[in-house]
Amino acid sequence: MIEVVIDSIRASLMSQHRVIILRERESDRYLPIWIGPYEAEAINIELQQIEVARPLTHDLLKNVITEMGGTILYVVVNDLRNDTFYARIVIQMDSRRLEIDSRPSDAIALAVRARVPIYVDEDVMERAGVNPREEEIESESLESPEAKLEESPFRDLIESLDLDDLGEAGEE
Template sequence: MSLVTQHRVVILKEVNAERYLPIWIGAYEADAIAVELQDVSVSRPLTHDLLRSVIGELGAKVTSILINDLHDDTFYARIIMDVGGRHVEVDSRPSDALALAVRVGSQIYVDEAVMDKAGVLLDGQGKEQTKVENPKADKVDDEKLAVFRDFINSLDLDDLGKGKDD
């Protein structure tokens, strides 16, 4: 949660780089992700727990989540599943896909074009670095991303990347 604005944000970090992808999400989805990451028990299944159970009961397996597009400041995602050897992709809001991913332990991927549009690079001191533009990616107004950069720069990155078992 951003203490400045009270909005919720998920920040994905590129595995082998210092590039981050901030995605603003709703309060319910943020709570659903936090409940799972913090291993909080709930008396009744949340919607994403129900989705995990339904997928499992139908014999499917979530293989990965893909944040695949960014259009008009809205991120798009796909839930990728194996259903009896058949590849199935389902359209999803990124927040719902991420809440499911943390429950099933699936990989989370971001399309390179999305990272080029909205990814934020930081140097070792937490300051934004100059990004090298990808000529194939659409131009994005830096002012639209400034709020994400400000928020990331306000984070304590020492705890970033530590799992709930750390």
């Protein structure tokens, strides 16, 4: 398992969905997971330490687990099937260790409240993780600077300008 931290939560400009960006603690590899706006807000409220008058759903779940004698140990994003992430909430209850199936957004919202580690299964990170620097290097090695300039919108703009007209306008 790979320990991750919450890097950011970003909003899509095209829909109401949010993406939570998990960053590997020991490297620059990231795991983006799409989540709903309410789950994003629940995570943000805790991260920003905003006081709420009454317990929210994830606060309630944490309180129930604690009152029943359980301890949340950690959460793990443990699977990716058909473009859907799966997670588990790992709870110690007396001598038993329970693993509860969960959506990643709910598991993460609970983890930030319980202040426990968030992990990602190595296979999931291998399949869905992103390393921006590696992609940048790969992209740079595939294209020469001339090829990049050939395809750039800036190049198109330059080529569409009539430089003769520019000279005449400057003389007036």
